[in-house]
Amino acid sequence: xxxxxxxxxxxxxxxxxxxxxxxxxxxxxxxxxxxxxxxxxxxxxxxxxxxxxxxxxxxxxxxxxxxxxxxxxxxxxxxxxxxxxxxxxxxxxxxxxxxxxxxxxxxxxxxxxxxxxxxxxxxxxxxxxxxxxxxxxxxxxxxxxxxxxxxxxxxxxxxxxxxxxxxxxxxxxxxxxxxxxxxxxxxxxxxxxxxxxxxxxxxxxxxxxxxxxxxxxxxxxxxxxxxxxxxxxxxxxxxxxxxxxxxxxxxxxxxxxxxxxxxxxxxxxxxxxxxxxxxxxxxxxxxxxxxxxxxxxxxxxxxxxxxxxxxxxxxxxxxxxxxxxxxxxxxxxxxxxxxxxxxxxxxxxxxxxxxxxxxxxxxxxxxxxxxxxxxxxxxxxxxxxxxxxxxxxxxxxxxxxxxxxxxxxxxxxxxxxxxxxxxxxxxxxxxxxxxxxxxxxxxxxxxxxxxxxxxxxxxxxxxxxxxxxxxxxxxxxxxxxxxxxxxxxxxxxxxxxxxxxxxxxxxxxxxxxxxxxxxxxxxxxxxxxxxxxxxxxxxxxxxxxxxxxxxxxxxxxxxxxxxxxxxxxxxxxxxxxxxxxxxxxxxxxxxxxxxxxxxxxxxx
Numbered sequence: 001x002x003x004x005x006x007x008x009x010x011x012x013x014x015x016x017x018x019x020x021x022x023x024x025x026x027x028x029x030x031x032x033x034x035x036x037x038x039x040x041x042x043x044x045x046x047x048x049x050x051x052x053x054x055x056x057x058x059x060x061x062x063x064x065x066x067x068x069x070x071x072x073x074x075x076x077x078x079x080x081x082x083x084x085x086x087x088x089x090x091x092x093x094x095x096x097x098x099x100x101x102x103x104x105x106x107x108x109x110x111x112x113x114x115x116x117x118x119x120x121x122x123x124x125x126x127x128x129x130x131x132x133x134x135x136x137x138x139x140x141x142x143x144x145x146x147x148x149x150x151x152x153x154x155x156x157x158x159x160x161x162x163x164x165x166x167x168x169x170x171x172x173x174x175x176x177x178x179x180x181x182x183x184x185x186x187x188x189x190x191x192x193x194x195x196x197x198x199x200x201x202x203x204x205x206x207x208x209x210x211x212x213x214x215x216x217x218x219x220x221x222x223x224x225x226x227x228x229x230x231x232x233x234x235x236x237x238x239x240x241x242x243x244x245x246x247x248x249x250x251x252x253x254x255x256x257x258x259x260x261x262x263x264x265x266x267x268x269x270x271x272x273x274x275x276x277x278x279x280x281x282x283x284x285x286x287x288x289x290x291x292x293x294x295x296x297x298x299x300x301x302x303x304x305x306x307x308x309x310x311x312x313x314x315x316x317x318x319x320x321x322x323x324x325x326x327x328x329x330x331x332x333x334x335x336x337x338x339x340x341x342x343x344x345x346x347x348x349x350x351x352x353x354x355x356x357x358x359x360x361x362x363x364x365x366x367x368x369x370x371x372x373x374x375x376x377x378x379x380x381x382x383x384x385x386x387x388x389x390x391x392x393x394x395x396x397x398x399x400x401x402x403x404x405x406x407x408x409x410x411x412x413x414x415x416x417x418x419x420x421x422x423x424x425x426x427x428x429x430x431x432x433x434x435x436x437x438x439x440x441x442x443x444x445x446x447x448x449x450x451x452x453x454x455x456x457x458x459x460x461x462x463x464x465x466x467x468x469x470x471x472x473x474x475x476x477x478x479x480x481x482x483x484x485x486x487x488x489x490x491x492x493x494x495x496x497x498x499x500x501x502x503x504x505x506x507x508x509x510x511x512x513x514x515x516x517x518x519x520x521x522x523x524x525x526x527x528x529x530x531x532x533x534x535x536x537x538x539x540x541x542x543x544x545x546x547x548x549x550x551x552x553x554x555x556x557x558x559x560x561x562x563x564x565x566x567x568x569x570x571x572x573x574x575x576x577x578x579x580x581x582x583x584x585x586x587x588x589x590x591x592x593x594x595x596x597x598x599x600x601x602x603x604x
Contacts, residue, residue, distance in 0.1 A: 038120075038243030042448060045176045045577040057583045058174070060234025065171050066190035067227040068127065071134055072164030073191055074223065075157040076103045077198030078216035079141070081349065081369060082206055086150065086213055093147035094281075101276050102151055103158040108463030109268045110162025113261060115169065115456015116316055119449065120252055122240045123170065128231045130163025135224035142217035153217075164227075165459065169451040172442045173237075173580035178387075180575075181439045185384020188377055188435060195373030199349075203366035236583050255313040263303040264316060268464065271296030275471040279478055321445070321454055326569035330441035331458040333394065333568060336561040337433040338462045339469035340402060340554055344372045344423060346470050347477060347550055354543045356416045358515065358536075368420065375424045379431025386436060388572055394436050395565040401429030402558030409551040413540035443571045448580040469557055473550050480546035485511075485539065492538035496531045498524070506535055 052058065079086070080100065087096040118126045137156030144150040167187045175183045193201075205215030240249060274292030282288045307317045321327060349369045357365045379397070386393045404426030411419040438458065445454045490503040498506065502524050509518040515536055518524060527535075 038449065039238070040449065041238050041242075041581045043579050043582060045579055048579065048582065052582070055583075057234050057236060060230060061174065061236075061583060062171065062186070064127075064227060064230035064235050065167050066187050067223065067230060068131060068164040069167045069187050070190040070194055071131070071220065071223050071227050072107075072161040074194035074198065074220055075134060075137070075161055075164075076100065076154070077194040077373065078202050078220060079213065081199045081202045081366065082213045082216070085206060087147065089213065090145060090150070091147050095147055095151065097276075097281055098151045099147070099154050101273070102155045103161070104276070104463070104467070105269055105272055106155060106158030107161045107165060108272060108460055108467070109265050110159060111166065111459035111463070112264065112316070112456045114162045114166055115452035115454070115459070118166070119452040120240075120243075120256070120314065121249075122243060123237050123452070124231070124235055124239065127163050127166075127170070127235060128228060130160045131224055131228040131231055132160070133157075134160025134164060135221065135228055138217050138221040138224050142214050142221055160224075166452070166456065168438050168442060168459075169455040172439070172455075173448065173451055174583070176577045176579050177443060178575035178577065180442060181386055181390070181436065182384045184435050184439050185381050188380035188384075188431075191373075191377045191380070195377040196370055198373060199366045199369040200363070203363060207362060237581055238584060242584070252314065257307075257312050257314055257316045260303055260306050260312070260316040263299050263306060267296050267299030267303055268460065269296070271300060272464065272467050275467055278471065279475055284475075317457060318450065318453065321450070321457070324444070324446065325567070326444040327441055327454060329564055329567045329569070330437050330444060331461050333398070333561060333564050334434065334437040334441060334458055335462045335465035336557055336564065337398060337401075337430050337437060338466045340405060340558050340561065341372065341376060341427050341430045344405065344408075344427065347473060347547065348372050348423065351419075351543075351547050355413045355540050355547075356419075359416070368416075371420055371423050372427050375427030376431035376434065378424075379428040379433070380435040382428070383432040383435035386432075387575075389570075390436055390440060390572065391568045391570045394433055394440070394568050395562075397429040397432040397436070398558075398561055398565050401426050401433060402554070402562065404429065406551060406555050406558070409548040411547075412544050413537070437568070440569065440571050443574050444569050448578075451580060473553065476553050477546055477550050480549045481543065484542040484545045488542040488545075489535065489538045493531060493535050496534040497526075498531045498535070499526050502526050507539070510535065510539055 083096055083099060086099070087093060114126060114130070134157050137153045137158075137160060140153030140156060141150055142153075144153055168184060171183045171187055172180050201219070202213070202216055205211055205219075206213050209215055211218060240246070240252075244252065270292045274289050274294075274296060277292070278284045278289045304317075307315050308319050348371065352365055352368045356368065360368075379401075383393075383397075404422050407422050408419060408426070411422070438455070441458050442451055442455055445451060485507060489507055490500070493503045493506060494500050506518055506524045506527065509520070509523045515532060518535070519527060519532055
C-alpha cells in the first residue's frame with residue numbers, strides 16, 4: 001500500500017544503513033516477503049531532484065511509452081478492415097482468419113508473462129526487444145508474398161504488442177500516485193490515431209494511394225523504428241543488478257515458475273483459440289473446437305491449483321493478489337467493461353456493412369467503423385480529469401455507458417445517425433471506466449514492486465473475458481440471423497411478386513454479395529427493381545432484429561458490472577506523492593543490493 005505523507009518520515013528512519021536508492025541521500029527499506037520483487041525504489045516526489053520531471057530521460061520515456069502503445073494497437077487496427085482485400089491480393093487462403101487470431105492470442109498470453117518477468121528482471125530490455133519484434137513483424141507483413149507470411153508477421157507483431165501494450169504499469173510507476181489517472185489519460189491520447197482513424201487510414205491507403213494495403217505496414221514500420229529507438233535512448237528504469245545484485249541472475253532463472261508459465265500459456269492459447277474457431281473456421285460441435293476448449297480449460301484449472309498449493313519461490317501468479325479484494329474487483333470491472341464494448345467492436349463494422357453501407361460511399365463506412373474506437377479513446381482521455389471520489393465516478397460512467405449501449409437495440413436500418421450517436425456516447429463512458437479501473441488496480445495493490453505482475457494479469461484477464469463474451473455475442477447473432485432472415489425475407493419477396501422457388505436464391509446471393517450479386521443476370525430470374533428494393537429492405541430489417549438481440553444480451557454482462565461497481569475501493573486516500581521507481585541513466589555501485597543481503601535482512 002502506498003505510504004501516506006505522515007508515515008514517510010518513520011519509514012525513512014528505519015534501517016538507515018540500508019543501500020540507498022536514487023537520490024543517494026534518501027534511505028530505502030528492504031521488504032523480502034517476496035524475494036522476486038527485490039529492492040524498494042519508491043520515493044516521495046518532494047525528495048526527487050529539482051527538475052526531475054523535466055529531464056530528457058523522463059519525457060523521452062513518456063514518449064516511448066505513448067508511441068509504443070500507439071504501435072501496439074495500430075499493429076492490427078490498420079489492417080483489420082482490409083483482411084478480405086489482402087486475401088484477394090495475396091491469397092486466397094482459408095487461413096486468413098489466422099492473421100487476426102495470432103495477434104489476439106499472442107498479445108493476450110504475453111501480457112501476464114511480460115508483467116511478471118519485468119518485475120523480476122527489469123523492464124528496459126523487454127520493452128526494447130518487444131518493439132524490435134514488432135518492427136520486424138511490420139517489415140515481414142509489408143513485403144508478404146502470401147498469407148502464411150502475413151500470419152508470421154502478425155505473430156511477431158502480436159509478440160511485440162505484449163510489451164507495447166504494457167503501458168499501464170510502465171507509466172504508472174514513473175509518476176506520483178496522485179497523477180496516475182492523468183498519466184494513463186496521457187497515454188490514451190496516443191490511441192487517437194489507431195483507434196479513431198485506423199479504419200480510415202487502412203481505406204485511404206487501399207483506395208486513395210498507389211501503395212495499397214501494404215502502405216499501412218510501411219507506416220507501421222516507421223512508427224516501430226522510432227519507438228524502438230526511443231526505448232533504447234531514454235528509458236532507464238532499475239536494472240536486475242540494481243534490484244537483486246548482478247551475481248544472482250542464475251538463481252532467479254533457476255527458481256522461475258516454468259511449469260506454471262507453461263500451463264498458463266497453453267491453457268490460454270487453447271481455450272481462446274477454441275472459442276475463436278467456433279462457428280467460423282469450424283463448427284461448434286467439431287473435435288477441433290471441443291478438444292481445444294476442454295483441454296485449455298483443464299490446463300487453466302491446473303495452473304491455479306499449481307499456483308495455490310505448490311510452494312514456489314517465484315510463482316507466475318502470487319496467490320496473495322487473489323486475496324486482495326480491492327484489486328480483484330478493479331480487474332473484474334476492467335475486464336467486464338471491455339467485454340461490454342467488445343460486442344460493438346466486433347459487431348458494429350458488420351452492422352454498418354449490413355444496414356448502412358449501401359447508402360453512403362466507401363470512406364463513410366471507414367469513418368463509421370471507427371466510431372467505437374473513437375468513443376473508447378475519448379472516454380479514456382476525459383477520465384484523466386477525475387481527481388476525487390473516483391469510485392463514484394466509476395459507478396456513474398459504467399451505468400451510463402451500459403444503458404446507452406443497451407439503447408442501441410432501438411436502432412433500425414433507417415436510423416444510422418441514432419446508432420452512431422448512441423454508440424459514440426456509450427463507448428465514451430465505457431472508455432472512462434477502462435482508464436479508471438485499470439488505474440485503481442495499479443494503486444490498490446499492497447506492494448508496488450509487483451505492479452507489472454498485477455496489471456499483466458489484469459491485461460490477460462481483460463483479453464480472456466472479452467474473447468469469451470465476444471464469442472457469446474457472435475453465437476447469438478449467428479443463431480438469430482438463421483431465424484430472422486428465413487422467417488421474414490421470403491414472405492416479403494413473395495408478397496412483392498417473386499416466385500417462392502426463387503426466394504432462397506435471392507437470400508444466398510444477397511448474403512454473399514449484396515444487391516449487386518442478387519441483381520446479376522440469371523441469379524434470380526424473376527427479380528425486378530421493385531422486388532429488389534423490397535427484398536433488400538426486408539433483409540435489412542431481419543438483420544436489424546438479430547443485432548437487437550445481441551445488444552439486449554450485453555445487459556447480462558453489464559448487470560454484473562453494475563453490481564461489482566458498488567465494491568470498487570475508495571482510493572482517494574492512496575493518491576499520495578509516492579513514486580514507485582525513478583529513472584537512472586547510470587548504474588551506481590550503491591544501487592546494487594546482493595541477494596545475500598536480502599536474505600540476511602529477512603532473518604533480522
